[in-house]
Amino acid sequence: MILQTIFFYLFSAIVIASALMVISSRNPVHSVLFLILAFFNAAGLFVMLGAEFLAMMLVVVYVGAVAVLFLFVVMMLDVDFTELRQGFLQYLPVGALIGIVLLAELLIVLSGWVFAPDVLANPVRPIPELNQLTNTEAIGRLLYTDYIFFFQTAGFVLLVAMIGAIVLTLRHKPRVKRQVIADQVGRSQKVELHSVEPGKGI
Amino acid sequence: MMDLATLPSLTPFLPELILAVGALVLLMIGAFGGERATPLVTTLAVLLIAVAGLVLLFKAEDGVTFGGAFVLDPFARFMKVLALIGSGFAIVMSVNYVKREKIARFEYPVLILLATLGMLMMISANDLIAVYLGLELQSLALYVVAASNRDSVKSTEAGMKYFVLGALSSGMLLYGMSLIYGFTGHTQFQGIATTLSNGPIAIGVVFGLVFVIAGVAFKVSAVPFHMWTPDVYEGAPTPVTAFFAAAPKAAAMALFVRVLFGSLGPAAADWQQVVTFIAVASMILGAFAAIGQRNIKRLMAYSSIGHMGFALVGLAAGNEAGVQGVVLYMAIYIAMTLGAFAVILFMRRKGQMVEEISDLAGLSRSHPVVAFIFAMVLFSLAGIPPLAGFFAKWYVFLAAIEAKLYVLAVIGVLSSVVGAFYYLRIIKIMYFDEPAGAFEPMTGELRFVLGLSGIFVILYVVFAGPIGQAASVAAKTFF
Numbered sequence: 001m002i003l004q005t006i007f008f009y010l011f012s013a014i015v016i017a018s019a020l021m022v023i024s025s026r027n028p029v030h031s032v033l034f035l036i037l038a039f040f041n042a043a044g045l046f047v048m049l050g051a052e053f054l055a056m057m058l059v060v061v062y063v064g065a066v067a068v069l070f071l072f073v074v075m076m077l078d079v080d081f082t083e084l085r086q087g088f089l090q091y092l093p094v095g096a097l098i099g100i101v102l103l104a105e106l107l108i109v110l111s112g113w114v115f116a117p118d119v120l121a122n123p124v125r126p127i128p129e130l131n132q133l134t135n136t137e138a139i140g141r142l143l144y145t146d147y148i149f150f151f152q153t154a155g156f157v158l159l160v161a162m163i164g165a166i167v168l169t170l171r172h173k174p175r176v177k178r179q180v181i182a183d184q185v186g187r188s189q190k191v192e193l194h195s196v197e198p199g200k201g202i
Numbered sequence: 203m204m205d206l207a208t209l210p211s212l213t214p215f216l217p218e219l220i221l222a223v224g225a226l227v228l229l230m231i232g233a234f235g236g237e238r239a240t241p242l243v244t245t246l247a248v249l250l251i252a253v254a255g256l257v258l259l260f261k262a263e264d265g266v267t268f269g270g271a272f273v274l275d276p277f278a279r280f281m282k283v284l285a286l287i288g289s290g291f292a293i294v295m296s297v298n299y300v301k302r303e304k305i306a307r308f309e310y311p312v313l314i315l316l317a318t319l320g321m322l323m324m325i326s327a328n329d330l331i332a333v334y335l336g337l338e339l340q341s342l343a344l345y346v347v348a349a350s351n352r353d354s355v356k357s358t359e360a361g362m363k364y365f366v367l368g369a370l371s372s373g374m375l376l377y378g379m380s381l382i383y384g385f386t387g388h389t390q391f392q393g394i395a396t397t398l399s400n401g402p403i404a405i406g407v408v409f410g411l412v413f414v415i416a417g418v419a420f421k422v423s424a425v426p427f428h429m430w431t432p433d434v435y436e437g438a439p440t441p442v443t444a445f446f447a448a449a450p451k452a453a454a455m456a457l458f459v460r461v462l463f464g465s466l467g468p469a470a471a472d473w474q475q476v477v478t479f480i481a482v483a484s485m486i487l488g489a490f491a492a493i494g495q496r497n498i499k500r501l502m503a504y505s506s507i508g509h510m511g512f513a514l515v516g517l518a519a520g521n522e523a524g525v526q527g528v529v530l531y532m533a534i535y536i537a538m539t540l541g542a543f544a545v546i547l548f549m550r551r552k553g554q555m556v557e558e559i560s561d562l563a564g565l566s567r568s569h570p571v572v573a574f575i576f577a578m579v580l581f582s583l584a585g586i587p588p589l590a591g592f593f594a595k596w597y598v599f600l601a602a603i604e605a606k607l608y609v610l611a612v613i614g615v616l617s618s619v620v621g622a623f624y625y626l627r628i629i630k631i632m633y634f635d636e637p638a639g640a641f642e643p644m645t646g647e648l649r650f651v652l653g654l655s656g657i658f659v660i661l662y663v664v665f666a667g668p669i670g671q672a673a674s675v676a677a678k679t680f681f
Contacts, residue, residue, distance in 0.1 A: 146269055147269075147331075148210070148268070149210075149268035149269075149272060149332065150271065150331050150335055153323060153332070153335040153336070153339060154335060156222065156316065156319065156320075156339055157335060157338050157339050157342060159316070160313070160316050160339060160342045160343050160346070161342060163229070163309055163312065163313060163316075163346070164313070164342065164343070164345070164346035166309075167307065167309045167313070167350065168349055168350075168352055168361075
């Protein structure tokens with residue numbers, strides 16, 4: 001038990017610290033690397049909750065694909081981050097003031113706040129008992145059976161995002177020379193095949 | 203072997219299914235046919251919307267499906283017909299515009315179809331997740347079409363502004379939803395309503411409700427979340443603006459009604475004051491801010507903010523007459539807006555679109571019929587009897603008085619008087635100012651839309667019976 005507590009605090013402390021580093025480090029590449037660290041530790045937290053499948057997915061999908069994509073974007077688009085941050089200090093006092101006011105309001109209103117005990121008793125999609133189903137099966141059932149409508153709609157949202165990106169950025173340039181493989185390998189009338197005897201020409 | 207899960211019933215979902223599959227097919231036709239396929243895709247898109255509308259009216263059955271996430275009831279049916287009408291006419295009105303401005307692309311009708319699909323899902327959403335997904339599907343497509351004239355700085359700015367502010371409002375909406383889920387334990391509307399009516403309403407739910415209202419108010423462009431409207435209306439290509447002004451407003455208002463009455467009904471006392479404030483602020487801002495406008499698209503933006511305020515009066519009333527008023531208001535508002543935008547799309551001189559109100563001077567002499575119908579539409583927007591707009595306002599104010607919201611009704615009437623000023627000013631410019639030169643002849647599809655809108659607005663008394671009845675059936679859904 002004590003070991004679990006130690007690991008919980010270790011993982012969560014690193015997640016929070018690296019998340020802070022993501023937004024505060026000067027070099028964007030370092031930001032992405034800290035993001036990866038945050039993902040790894042969040043995966044550790046998932047393992048401790050007994051959600052191994054989610055943990056592995058987090059590593060595979062987010063670290064393996066998304067974070068690497070981020071790295072590419074950061075490196076390939078030469079975004080001048082120091083220039084982006086120029087207004088930052090100027091607006092910081094106003095932003096911080098609004099943030100503090102909002103936080104204070106939330107704290108004042110919610111200080112006496114407890115979740116209603118019966119709420120925890122009747123959540124809308126109770127997680128199936130994990131000793132009866134494997135992790136993967138439980139997620140699959142939720143995603144592809146119960147939430148099939150949401151899943152498909154989310155697919156449409158992504159499709160719209162893709163169409164949008166293409167509509168707004170793809171330009172057909174008339175002067176670009178493209179390879180036409182059919183023309184290249186196609187036989188026209190002028191090409192004939194001869195079997196050339198050895199030692200002689202045509 | 204695992205037994206196969208039973209398939210959810212698809213009969214309430216048929217129109218959406220047709221739109222979704224159709225949009226994908228059209229996308230393929232466009233992708234393989236290239237730019238030459240644009241007219242074909244546009245025609246098919248309009249047909250598809252018509253088919254979806256017919257199926258919705260005659261084939262789809264009322265019911266709940268997908269584990270309660272999707273519901274088709276008389277209210278959803280009425281609002282969906284409005285959204286389909288708005289989208290269909292938006293595509294029709296764009297045909298010649300995009301050709302002349304050389305921005306014709308097959309993606310445009312496809313994106314409008316996908317936005318319409320999102321709207322139908324929003325209107326039918328019976329679950330917080332479904333609300334969010336429908337809303338995002340619609341908004342994402344709208345951001346793209348707003349920026350679709352990508353060589354124009356204004357259009358790009360409109361798309362960017364709409365996107366950033368829209369993302370912010372989606373964030374607020376999600377935050378509110380998470381609070382509501384956290385305090386009730388349900389995402390489905392019935393579950394939320396039962397939990398709320400069973401016990402005292404937790405402060406967290408009220409917080410969530412305020413955030414959700416803020417998120418949806420952004421989508422209907424109600425004050426104080428209206429900042430994006432004038433810039434987006436002005437910057438987006440005009441047929442896109444016509445689209446923005448009609449269908450998405452109806453869908454977002456339907457969502458507003460369903461979230462407030464369907465799930466947060468027991469917390470009515472809490473949201474009524476918020477909605478009342480939003481309604482008052484929208485009506486007043488819509489009336490006063492439009493006075494100084496010289497660009498007619500910006501004027502229509504403020505006009506739509508004001509009209510949303512009037513429609514919200516019905517919502518604030520919180521009774522059956524109020525919902526009926528909202529539903530009727532949206533129907534009449536869509537008819538009027540489409541007519542007004544048909545005229546705005548017609549304002550073209552020497553091969554250039556013109557957008558200043560002063561450009562309309564002398565329209566009564568060069569195009570007397572257009573000027574007459576436009577004048578009627580403007581009188582109707584101002585709310586002068588016996589035109590359609592008068593009845594729209596009459597229903598919502600009646601509902602407010604029934605709910606004893608006298609102050610709200612009085613403010614509404616006063617701001618509609620102020621608002622009448624700028625509509626009448628346009629009529630004065632059209633009829634009495636020095637002519638500014640004739641516009642190019644009106645194209646067929648604009649005549650068609652303006653004609654239909656004119657007939658509806660002028661002869662509303664004839665249609666009032668059946669439409670009123672349909673609206674009252676729709677309103678009964680929640681009571």
